[in-house]
Structure formats: C-alpha cells, structure tokens
Amino acid sequence: MLAIETTGLTKHFGPDIRAVDGIDLRVEEGEIFGFLGQNGSGKTTTVRMLTTLLRPTAGTARVAGVDVLANPGEVRRRVGVALQEVGLDELQTGRELLTLQGRLFGLAPREAKERAARLLEVVTLTEAADRPIRGYSGGMKRRLDLACALVHGPRVVFLDEPTTGLDPITREAVWQYVRELNREQGVTFFLTTQYLEEADRLADTVAIMDRGRVVAEGSPAALKAAIGSDVVTLAFAGEGEAARAAAALERFEGVQRVVRAEAEVAVYLPNGATAVAAIVRLLDDAGAPAESLMLKHPTLDDVFLRATGHHLEEGAPAAAAAPGRGGSR
Amino acid sequence: MNGLVATWLLTLRALRESVRQPANEAANAFIPLFFYVVTVGAVGSVAREAFGVADYKGFQLPVAVLQGAAGVASGAGLALTLDIQSGYFEKLALTSTPRLAIVLGRMLADAVKAVILGAGIVVLAVLYGSGFATGAAGVVVLLGATFGFALAYSGIGVAIALRTGSPQAAQAGFIIFFPLLFLAPTFAPVEVFAPWLEAVARVNPVTYILVGMRTLVTEGWDAAALARGGIAVLAVGAVTLTLTLLALRSRVRQ
Ligand SMILES: Nc1ncnc2c1ncn2[C@@H]1O[C@H](COP(=O)(O)OP(=O)(O)OP(=O)(O)O)[C@@H](O)[C@H]1O
Ligand SMILES: [Mg+2]
Numbered sequence: 356m357l358a359i360e361t362t363g364l365t366k367h368f369g370p371d372i373r374a375v376d377g378i379d380l381r382v383e384e385g386e387i388f389g390f391l392g393q394n395g396s397g398k399t400t401t402v403r404m405l406t407t408l409l410r411p412t413a414g415t416a417r418v419a420g421v422d423v424l425a426n427p428g429e430v431r432r433r434v435g436v437a438l439q440e441v442g443l444d445e446l447q448t449g450r451e452l453l454t455l456q457g458r459l460f461g462l463a464p465r466e467a468k469e470r471a472a473r474l475l476e477v478v479t480l481t482e483a484a485d486r487p488i489r490g491y492s493g494g495m496k497r498r499l500d501l502a503c504a505l506v507h508g509p510r511v512v513f514l515d516e517p518t519t520g521l522d523p524i525t526r527e528a529v530w531q532y533v534r535e536l537n538r539e540q541g542v543t544f545f546l547t548t549q550y551l552e553e554a555d556r557l558a559d560t561v562a563i564m565d566r567g568r569v570v571a572e573g574s575p576a577a578l579k580a581a582i583g584s585d586v587v588t589l590a591f592a593g594e595g596e597a598a599r600a601a602a603a604l605e606r607f608e609g610v611q612r613v614v615r616a617e618a619e620v621a622v623y624l625p626n627g628a629t630a631v632a633a634i635v636r637l638l639d640d641a642g643a644p645a646e647s648l649m650l651k652h653p654t655l656d657d658v659f660l661r662a663t664g665h666h667l668e669e670g671a672p673a674a675a676a677a678p679g680r681g682g683s684r
Numbered sequence: 685m686n687g688l689v690a691t692w693l694l695t696l697r698a699l700r701e702s703v704r705q706p707a708n709e710a711a712n713a714f715i716p717l718f719f720y721v722v723t724v725g726a727v728g729s730v731a732r733e734a735f736g737v738a739d740y741k742g743f744q745l746p747v748a749v750l751q752g753a754a755g756v757a758s759g760a761g762l763a764l765t766l767d768i769q770s771g772y773f774e775k776l777a778l779t780s781t782p783r784l785a786i787v788l789g790r791m792l793a794d795a796v797k798a799v800i801l802g803a804g805i806v807v808l809a810v811l812y813g814s815g816f817a818t819g820a821a822g823v824v825v826l827l828g829a830t831f832g833f834a835l836a837y838s839g840i841g842v843a844i845a846l847r848t849g850s851p852q853a854a855q856a857g858f859i860i861f862f863p864l865l866f867l868a869p870t871f872a873p874v875e876v877f878a879p880w881l882e883a884v885a886r887v888n889p890v891t892y893i894l895v896g897m898r899t900l901v902t903e904g905w906d907a908a909a910l911a912r913g914g915i916a917v918l919a920v921g922a923v924t925l926t927l928t929l930l931a932l933r934s935r936v937r938q
Contacts, residue, residue: 408774408777451697451700459690
C-alpha cells in the first residue's frame with residue numbers, strides 16, 4: 356500500500372494564485388519523503404490538503420489508504436501533523452496539552468498519560484513539563500508541537516519544516532528520532548524543508564517543488580547521479596560578465612548544461628578536473644575572467660538549481676551548501 | 685473519539701483556563717452584582733408605588749443572573765478567536781475528535797460558569813434580603829434555565845468567532861446583542877412600558893426567559909410562564925446553534 360498517493364492535486368486561491376498546480380505524488384509506506392522548495396512554492400498548501408485542513412480545488416489524494424475528501428475523519432485518525440507554525444495553548448502545561456491531545460485521539464486516560472510522559476522525555480521537556488507553555492522558549496514550543504504529532508502513534512506523519520528555528524543539537528536530535536521511528540516502527544514521514552542538508556541526510560526520496568509543481572523527484576543519490584557530471588561553479592564580478600561567460604561556455608566541448616544565477620554560473624560536464632584549465636583560458640579569451648572557481652561533485656543544491664533555475668536558499672552561492680558533502684549519502 | 689467525552693475534556697480545559705485567569709471571572713461577577721445593588725438602591729423604595737412590585741430585590745434577582753450569564757457567555761467566542769490565532773484550534777481540529785466538540789466544550793464551560801455565578805448571585809441576593817418564592821427546587825430550575833440561556837447565548841460569540849477569527853469582531857458582535865437584555869422588563873413590568881418598548885419587549889425572547897425566572901423568585905410555580913421561558917431558551921439556542929454549525933463548517937473546510 357502507498358502511504359500517500361495524489362493525482363493532479365491542485366489548490367488555487369482565487370484565479371491568480373496557483374499554490375499547488377496538479378501534483379502527482381507516490382510515497383511508499385515506511386519511507387521518509389522530503390518535500391523541498393523555496394518560500395511560496397506550495398509545500399504547506401500541499402500538507403494542508405493532505406491532512407484535511409484544506410479542500411483541494413481539483414485532484415484526488417489518498418493518505419494511509421484513505422481518501423482525504425471522502426473520509427477526512429479517518430485520515431485524521433491515522434496521521435500525525437506538525438504544522439509550520441506551532442499551535443499551542445499557552446495556559447496549559449506541556450504535560451496537560453500533550454495528554455489532552457492523546458485523549459482527543461481516543462487514547463485511554465492512562466495510556467495518554469504514559470505516552471505524554473514518554474514523548475516529553477524524547478523531546479527533552481520532562482523538566483519543563485509541568486510549567487505553563489507561556490514560559491517556554493521558541494525551541495521548546497516547537498519540540499512540544501512535534502511531540503503532539505506523535506502522541507497517538509500515527510502511521511504517517513507530516514512535518515512542515517520541523518527543524519526551522521531549532522539549534523543544531525536539537526535539530527540533530529529530531530533527525531535522530533525521526534530516523535528511529537522510521538526504522539524501528541516503519542512510520543512514514545512526509546517532511547517539508549528548506550534545508551538541503553536535511554533532505555539529503557534524512558529522506559529516502561525527495562521531491563522538488565517549484566511554483567506549485569514537482570520539478571524533480573527521486574532519491575537524493577539518484578537525483579545527484581542524474582546530473583551525471585561534475586559541477587564547476589564560477590563567480591563573476593557582475594551579471595554582464597556572467598552572461599558573457601555563460602554564452603561562451605555553452606559552446607565549450609563536453610559541457611552538458613550551463614545554468615546562470617545572477618553573477619554565478621554553474622557548468623555541468625563529465626570530467627571537471629581535466630577541463631578546468633581550458634575553461635579558465637576560454638573565459639579569459641571571452642573577456643569574462645572568473646573571480647572564483649570551484650569544482651565539486653553534484654549536491655542536492657545543484658539538483659535544485661538545475662531543476663528550477665535558481666538556488667533554494669535565496670542568495671546562497673551554489674558551493675556554500677556543499678563542501679565535503681558532494682556525493683555523500 | 686467519543687464526542688461526549690471529548691466535549692467534556694475540552695470543557696474541563698476551558699474551565700481550568702478560567703481558574704488560571706481569575707481576573708476575567710472576577711469582572712464577570714462584579715458587573716451584575718454592581719448593577720443589582722445600584723438598581724435596587726435607586727428604584728427599590730418606590731417600586732411598590734410606581735408599578736406594584738413589593739419585592740424589588742427579588743424582581744431584580746433574575747436580571748442579575750441573566751446579566752451575569754450573558755457576560756460569562758461572551759467568553760467562549762473570545763477564547764475561540766484566541767485559539768484560532770494561536771493555531772491551537774487547528775491542532776485540535778487535526779485530532780480525530782468531532783469538531784463540534786471543540787466548540788461545544790467552550791460553550792459548555794461558559795454555561796457551567798454561568799451556573800456557578802448564578803448560584804452565587806442567588807445566595808448573595810437572599811442574604812441581602814430578597815425572597816425566593818419557590819424555595820430550593822425553584823433555585824434549581826432557575827439555575828437550569830441559566831445553564832440553557834448561557835449555552836444558547838454563547839453561540840452568538842462563537843459563531844462570529846468562527847466566521848471572522850477576530851477577537852474584536854467577537855466582542856463587537858457580542859455588544860450588539862447585549863441590549864436585548866434591556867429591551868425586556870428589566871427594570872419594570874412591561875405593563876408600564878411605553879407602547880413601542882412594550883412591542884419590542886413582547887417579541888424579545890429574553891422577556892419570556894426573564895419573566896419565567898422571575899415568577900420562580902417573586903410569585904411561585906407558574907407552569908405557563910415557565911413553559912414560555914423554556915421555549916424561548918430553546919428557540920434562542922436553536923438559532924445560535926444553527927449559526928454556530930454553519931460557521932464551523934465554513935471554518936474547517938476552506
Ligand atoms: N490562504 C491563502 N490565501 C491566498 N493565498 C495563499 C493562501 N495560502 C497560501 N497562499 C499562497 O500560495 C502559495 C504557496 O504557499 P505555501 O504556504 O504553500 O508555500 P510554502 O512552500 O509552504 O512556503 P514557505 O517555505 O514560505 O513555507 C504562496 O504564493 C502563498 O502566498
Ligand atoms: Mg510553508
């Protein structure tokens with residue numbers, strides 16, 4: 356059975372905003388599915404449709420084997436959700452809120468209490484558990500919110516940017532727990548993120564969203580392999596030089612693809628190391644010398660750049676997300 | 685999840701909230717008691733000559749109870765908007781609980797608070813010198829009516845809250861309905877009203893609720909008055925619950 360399956364899933368807000376524009380997803384049971392995309396690409400809207408908070412404009416979706424339109428109540432019973440914005444009641448204590456959440460999912464009183472205690476431990480909130488949430492820090496709130504998604508032992512869990520705003524240590528702990536639940540209990544995760552590293556490290560499959568559409572999908576390794584080449588990233592003094600360089604590089608022997616993002620050019624070619632010297636000469640001849648040059652194996656950011664024509668993290672140089680991780684996983 | 689259990693759990697949560705924010709409830713208790721004492725002080729001594737009411741403290745008692753209930757019943761709508769703004773409403777809506785329970789839990793909490801406040805007002809009024817013609821059984825009936833009225837009345841704020849998600853709108857909408865309490869035989873019997881006010885009062889359901897309650901205090905068991913009051917409570921409840929259900933539907937599935 357597929358954990359998540361959509362066909363032509365679409366959400367328009369009015370005639371102009373095509374937040375999600377006909378996406379077909381197939382998420383296997385037991386998979387960690389990474390949903391990547393920049394601000395406004397439609398990630399949250401997709402999550403909200405799949406979790407019955409939004410009615411699709413068109414298309415169908417089945418989650419945990421249940422049609423979201425035909426039987427939303429059953430979908431809610433089977434899935435856990437942590438939305439992008441934490442949603443907590445500040446007057447309750449963490450333990451009260453988590454226990455109530457469990458009870459509302461139909462757990463018996465004892466069971467709800469035990470689950471709450473266990474999860475508070477997992478998200479390292481045991482000490483703060485009996486204090487009002489009003490006094491929690493942002494990271495503590497997010498961790499509690501995360502625990503809420505898991506309290507009823509769902510088979511499919513949606514996490515909308517779960518680690519945004521967490522410090523690196525807590526982020527690592529969240530990843531650890533996601534992996535553990537996934538491996539030991541076969542829980543399926545649908546995880547939206549803007550962090551390439553997160554997708555790369557956690558996800559079995561990633562889908563890249565751009566303006567409401569899925570523009571690339573596959574395992575991180577396969578996506579990187581599909582680039583099938585090395586990436587030479589060049590930075591220029593200005594966009595003019597970059598444009599000139601890109602035009603020259605298009606004609607360079609063996610180049611598979613050239614992508615320019617502002618004053619930066621990424622060149623995809625099979626044997627980067629041997630070509631570097633010739634590229635430098637070519638650029639000099641073209642009157643567009645590079646200010647910096649980097650050769651690396653493709654990363655998910657390169658996949659992203661190639662699929663969408665822009666970087667995921669606005670303004671981040673293609674190389675910045677990369678060092679040491681090229682070809683990892 | 686069983687809807688009744690869920691409703692009760694959410695009622696408890698809302699009540700716990702009141703305990704943690706006692707200032708709100710103190711204001712809810714102060715206002716009706718203040719008006720009660722002031723009205724009795726101003727009009728009480730002339731009530732018999734002016735419009736033939738012997739026990740004006742008793743005459744005003746149900747007014748205070750209803751006013752208290754109406755004040756308390758603004759809580760659900762306001763609290764709901766805060767839940768919506770904080771995102772907690774969605775968190776609750778993502779559980780397998782029937783969504784009506786989320787709303788009903790809030791409304792029931794108001795009704796419970798209104799009964800507690802009503803009981804307090806009755807006790808204080810009696811200590812102050814009001815009679816209570818139907819005794820303890822009458823008090824129970826009066827508090828039952830208070831429960832029903834608060835439940836029904838809270839639906840107004842809740843419907844507005846669900847429609848708009850805005851605390852200001854929930855408050856404003858509530859204030860618009862507050863005059864209904866005074867377009868009724870609040871200070872004097874309808875018989876002495878100007879004709880236009882009498883006409884308005886006669887179509888105002890609050891009139892029948894108030895008069896029914898008042899017979900319990902000042903006259904004795906009056907089945908017809910109680911029946912009219914009960915029907916009025918049900919009618920208000922039917923309207924506000926329908927509005928609430930419609931608003932809930934538009935809120936949860938966009
Ligand atoms: N309720 C709404 N009404 C109108 N437009 C909306 C609504 N919700 C989302 N949108 C629009 O739909 C598009 C997709 O938004 P969405 O929140 O799904 O993006 P996202 O990928 O989650 O972005 P982010 O990374 O910033 O969270 C955006 O253009 C957004 O402005
Ligand atoms: Mg989002």
